[in-house]
Amino acid sequence: MADKEIIVPLLPLRGLLVYPTMVLHLDVGRDKSVQALEKAMVGDHLIFLTTQKDVSLEEPGEEDIYQMGTLTKVKQMLKLPNGTIRVLVEGLNRAQIIEFYDNETQFSAKVEVYEDSDEKEIEHQALMRTLLEYFEQYIKMSKKITPETFAVTADIEEPGRLADVVASHLPLKPKEKQEILETIDVKERLSKIIEIINNEKEVLNLEKKIGQRVKRSMERTQKEYYLREQMKAIQKELGDKEGKTGEIAVLTEKINEVGMPEHIKETAMKELDRYEKVPSSSAESSVIRNYIEWLITLPWSKATKDDLNIQKAEKVLNRDHHGLEKVKERVLEYLAVQQLTQSLKGPILCLVGPPGVGKTSLARSIATSMNRNFVRISLGGVRDESEIRGHRRTYVGAMPGRIIQGMKKAGTINPVFLLDEIDKMSNDFRGDPSAAMLEVLDPEQNNHFSDHYIEETYDLSKVMFIATANNLATIPGPLRDRMEIISIAGYTEIEKLHIAKDHLLIRQMENHGLQKTQLQVREDALINIIRYYTREAGVRSLERQLASICRKTAKIIVSGEKKRVVISEKNVEDFLGKTIFHYGQAETEDQVGVATGLAYTTVGGDTLQIEVSLSPGKGKLVLTGQLGDVMKESAQAAFSFVRTKTEQLGIDANFHEKQDIHIHVPEGAVPKDGPSAGITLATALISALTGRPIHREVGMTGEITLRGRVLPIGGLKEKSLAAHRAGLTKIIIPKNNEKDIDDIPESVRKELEFVLVSHVDEVLEHALVGETE
Template structure:
């Protein structure tokens, strides 16, 4: 202890420094950080005088401007031993407690707190009594026990404690070193009787010792638990070894044995088998409760469940396959021929690469159901996945195993679902694949849909090459424009055009009506449809290339009949042309109004849409003006350019066409395509626009029975177009008997059914002159 402190004179008025979260006892030496302006001013004042300052603890830690009621009255008079100014404006001081003091009055609060302090003098007796010595020894022993339990007590403090002979000083020294809460420390400093304070310290130490014992017991239990789990692991390993010696096995060994058995049955290729064996050995040495165990177990399940070598035997009976295809689908000869060719080659050559077919056509023509029919004809499993809206490459290739919840891509999942490595795999809606920040799924399809590469398709999750060369891939799309060219190059495109009214009638009688009768709980005798009624449904209640809406309307009639039966009106119903409206209401689609007479400046064109063909009227009027050209009808850029080309052709050949050359400078030309709310584009209306334009300028009428299609050049040549079958169907629906087409489309006439060719006369034209010879009447 420092005996000189007794000789220090403490003035009655001292600067006051409120401290937070700590109680300073006499003889304590500790650093303090001072940041408040008033506190820094108090420190400066103390340093300017005798370096003495009164330290007292504030009651609320967060109080920034403590008043008399916010600080404890009992504190410690301390000496500032050193002072450092920090770069952030704060001050660090090193203080030593000298003596206890009591705040009697706060004399000033500005610029810093000043207080009148009364020194607390403790009674110090002479020789220590036996009771006091015993109490001091008990406290020292308690403190030693606490230090042995890894408490934060320095060895220097223990040495000082052993040498302190004063009970009050011992109590203060112990209290300042055992990390008490502010409330407990303040309670101790306010006890003026040394023996009472030492008794209180003894009680606090006893409580701290109990807490330390409980804490040590909890820690030892935790260590025991860890040791127990390690011991259990070693015991399990020993048990496994003993069971192996006895010919027995545990659950994990059974698990691994089952996997090994499946692995042998799966007949993996060499590379895949080597990797599977390696992962299985890892699984054997891994604890079942390890985080990686379940992930590896799932991976092994996928490996052994994939059909590496399981195949179905193809039905190579060509006649039987043809019968199955005819049963399921009407017409579609080109598709059926391609499937039968595949079977024929398969019969002659066992090992062959599966073709990559792509059915392209309007909605409802039977692309998806055709895939099922192909699988049934071949005797193969059928798997279908929809690519519509897929934007993540991982949907195709899968996720890597390192991700939580990783799974293989849809291709591998589909093969597992099929259970064979040679199913018919349908990729529906290929043209609806999208791309975003997660990658481009169509790029992942490049390897999949390439017969030269897919014998070693790599899925990110499986991470092993899988042979897809035996799979018969069939993709479907409505249009091929959105499909990337690299992917398009890998596909064998088979186009499915729409059906004629007669074909729809046959399909309705053979497939749709029986299916809807069965779906609605009716028998063939309950409701019958006349041919005229079905034909009315086709022409006036649906406007489509496919059959979905037709089947929907047939189903609607069947449901209404079923309701009648359910209400007790059970008698056979015959649906005729005249009774269709009573079931479905007024006709929804009226056919395009037919031209009643030959007109000047109106020509009939043919257009292709995603849902089939349409007829297109082009109207041209001339009026007095300065030779300007006006185009209306929501035409696209290509169509506008076709109109410009038609006008240029007419001007260049005005004399030959019987047109007064002065008209081009004296008359304005207005070209309009009705149905102005519908956007239109494409070059195939070029000849139609030229015919209507020449008709209006020359005064020659255009035949109402002639429709035309073809692109025009400035030289008057007629270039080929696409969608000929759809356009021919549109002409038949509009009762047009003659179609003028480009001569270079002659090859496409083979794709048009014979029944359709009998209804329409096709005129092949190489130049605009040949078109005009057919389309325009002679001037009277």
């Protein structure tokens, strides 16, 4: 409560606050402060102390100091050698500035003095007990205040004084101390200090817990450090240089460098930690090390930049391969879309065709044209699912599957990946590898491909997969559905000639060390080699024959017999021996009962002579020449059709009761089958029964129905080339095959007349000559 008003000198304090009843030493150096002290010493030794709001101010004004301060008595003053004055002051009462005076030499103020009431209420006593109890607990926890201090404090009976003494021992901020000083009501002051001590206790509790945790952590770290240093020393003594420590450092650096996804990196670091703790002599140590090596060597983010220059890609593909237009076009389409979208998932192409047509080398050219790395794995004979998905690490000798091995070999996440001989996979009790390939070749799934060894998912979505197969029929349906099938039927004779001239001969001459001036193989010789020494859809045998010529030429040149060798049609036999094959030739004259059919084989097209002979009998139908079930059924259908047309064709209606019919296809040792001999069989049969000859320069292909309709066939390109090679000038084909004529080389189209038919009657008009005998 306010008791009196007095005018006293004023001394501003920096970062310091004096409570009533406190005795404190102060060092005073500012001129105005020294003058205020001297004035106090001349008078009644009273001085008003208040705290500056901003400690950095050298000359504060009225607004820079708190209005509430402490009226104190100067007990002692001592001048120090450095010019400052040390004083001993004792706090008396709270006081508040009413008027502030600044007379340039010193500060003074009229202050209103407040004295605490000495009355002791029951509530005061309760608050005092609580405060002392909390203060005692605080002292025990902080250990910064001596027990003697508490003993002195406990003897204080005045509640206001007790509050001020306790507050002076608490580590409070200046603002908080000022709040307590400005709290004139004793009960309120006691409550506030109790709350502050309670908070301080909680803070001390937290500090203690944190301290214990830090101490434990430090002890563990120190222990690990000590043990590591011991391990290093032991390894050094054993001659193991740095032991695992140096290796761990190298592996850690590699893990950080390879750009793994975060979850893979976590797995790698976890395994590295295990590897560090497992003894080197343990079998598990090498297993973990191999696993970490695999994670490090796999490409996780490294990629080659696609060269999306379509003109350049087309140039590379045309340089390396003659023909194969559809495949090249598909690759260029992919590059064009990639250039527009920059995000197309890798397509999965499947090149299907006979051996030797260049499926593997085409895939390599695609990689070159796109500026991608190329990797090839052979699936021929794979019958174990773990070959694709890998083995689990629990097995001895476990390793990743071929897909992950291939990615490691590629070194980038976007290679051209060739799956060679995908149709040669089989299955047994160890699983079905073709089922495992379903995930690899599904663009919707392969961004999370799972290998049993790696365990973590691997992204295959940026890979361009190219599969090769000889036979589409042996690839399971679900797997076939995931791939874009591109058929490569084989090369025509003209294409083989260009390939031999532009690629094979040049390569073989380089391989055998021959110069262009030392060997010349003429075109007529190349055609002879293609026709009489090879029978294939591809060019492997052709390359072997050219290699044979190069070897013999090398021998001639090295022995000094000649300096230059020229191979022509006349001397091919001298180098390659007698001809191995022959091909069908057109008849020299029109024949009765002999029709020229066109056949498609795995090595290209060929002509097929179908002969029909009649003999007295009881209508027996004999089929010879190693015919398959389909051709036998075609013969039966042709026979039935002829019986329905006897009147129109001028044939005896009872011929099947008086004559035996023998249908023969020469070269009986060679199996023949296929759904395209129907009209040829019918024409040969009608020719034999009517006695009308068949044009010798007419070939035909097409299946027949009992009503005489002609059904479409396949392999028209190869069959047309065979007809052209055999000297035929006209070929009869089903009307529905008109669209396939565009696939035939222009040079062949010019020399062949294509007759489109939809019924056998039209076939007979063009095939038969002469009148019925």
